[in-house]
Amino acid sequence: MDREGTGHELEGSCTHAKMSLARRCEALPALGEALREGRLGASSASLIGRVADGGSVGAWVERAEARTFKHLREEVEAVGLLARVSGDAGWLAPPDDDTLAEVQRFESAVLAGEADVQMSVARARTGRVPLRVDVSTDLADLWMSVRDLHERRGDDRSFIATLARNITCTWIREPIERPFEGVYRRDRYRCQSPTCDRRDVGAHHVVFRAHGGGDEPDNLVTLCGACHIEGVHAGTLGVRGRAAGDLTWTLGGVLTVAGRMRQRPTPKK
Numbered sequence: 001m002d003r004e005g006t007g008h009e010l011e012g013s014c015t016h017a018k019m020s021l022a023r024r025c026e027a028l029p030a031l032g033e034a035l036r037e038g039r040l041g042a043s044s045a046s047l048i049g050r051v052a053d054g055g056s057v058g059a060w061v062e063r064a065e066a067r068t069f070k071h072l073r074e075e076v077e078a079v080g081l082l083a084r085v086s087g088d089a090g091w092l093a094p095p096d097d098d099t100l101a102e103v104q105r106f107e108s109a110v111l112a113g114e115a116d117v118q119m120s121v122a123r124a125r126t127g128r129v130p131l132r133v134d135v136s137t138d139l140a141d142l143w144m145s146v147r148d149l150h151e152r153r154g155d156d157r158s159f160i161a162t163l164a165r166n167i168t169c170t171w172i173r174e175p176i177e178r179p180f181e182g183v184y185r186r187d188r189y190r191c192q193s194p195t196c197d198r199r200d201v202g203a204h205h206v207v208f209r210a211h212g213g214g215d216e217p218d219n220l221v222t223l224c225g226a227c228h229i230e231g232v233h234a235g236t237l238g239v240r241g242r243a244a245g246d247l248t249w250t251l252g253g254v255l256t257v258a259g260r261m262r263q264r265p266t267p268k269k
Contacts, residue, residue, distance in 0.1 A: 017046060024049030028057045040064055047076045056093040063094040068194045071260045078103040108188045179203070183220045183243075191224035193237060194249050194257040198224035204232060206239055206247070218242045 021042065025032030031048055034040045040048070040061065048060040064072050078100050079092040095103070135143070150159045157165070178184075180203040191198045201222040207213030221243045223232065231237030231251075238250035246259035256263040 018042075021046050021049060028052060028054065030057045030061060034061045034064075041069070043069055044072055047073055051076055051079055051092050059094050066262055067260060068255075068257060068262055070195055070197055071257075071262075074104075075100060104188060108185050111189050112185050180215075180217075180220055183217050184222055186217070186243075187222040190222065191227055192221045192247070193223060193227040193231065193251075194260075194262075195251060195255075196224060196227050198226070200224050202228060204228050204239075206241065206243065218244045221247065 025035060025045070028049070031040075031045055031052065035042065035045045044064045048057065048064060052060045063075065067075070075095055078095050081103060082095075082099070083092055147159045150162055155162060183203050184201065187201070189199055189201065191201050201224050203220045204223045205213045205215075206219050206221055213219050219242070221239065227237055232239065236252050239247055241247040248259075249255075249257045251257070
């Protein structure tokens with residue numbers, strides 16, 4: 001089933017989030033109406049409230065009705081990223097397929113470690129944000145000692161930049177190519193089930209090897225261990241089609257997702 005409404009996903013579980021959602025529903029009556037009528041859950045409504053205005057809220061509600069919570073969140077995050085990198089703080093409409101594909105290609109390239117990747121959008125603005133981390137006393141003492149040593153050396157680079165460079169030189173001298181790496185990259189190193197975004201993934205054969213399926217990329221999709229073993233092989237998660245096109249997913253016999261489009265259940269006679 002779609003994960004919206006579970007304790008893990010529901011963003012309106014705290015008082016502050018509920019108050020924020022209430023304010024957005026007051027400002028956007030169409031959003032409040034969709035929530036009251038049960039066409040949207042609180043999590044989806046909260047996501048839409050981040051990016052919609054009076055001109056785009058209808059399109060966002062319509063988009064949410066046709067998406068799982070995972071896919072809706074991806075699209076909200078995509079337009080949020082584009083707004084940040086372009087410097088446009090205005091409210092945005094749902095992304096089209098080409099825009100979403102571009103953002104996802106950018107994400108894949110970043111995760112693959114390509115330093116020279118660029119998106120066809122304006123350069124992102126930069127700024128300073130404090131980073132606070134809780135660590136043990138021993139680790140804090142070690143950190144301060146290494147930082148003091150770095151400062152005494154008079155290195156022009158910042159301490160954090162030096163640490164990052166040392167980690168990169170130590171662990172990424174020779175890229176490790178694992179089987180089906182192209183498939184992992186294509187799928188952004190995420191579980192492709194329409195209700196799961198875990199990253200502990202493996203390659204799944206859409207047409208099982210036992211049924212004649214091969215190792216070609218079109219027949220491979222990334223799934224986390226739970227969706228792979230407890231879902232597909234336990235019979236509660238079905239997937240068919242070609243990975244290069246639109247896969248069709250069936251979850252528990254109650255939810256069907258074709259590509260990114262959630263299918264409405266057929267009314268029982």
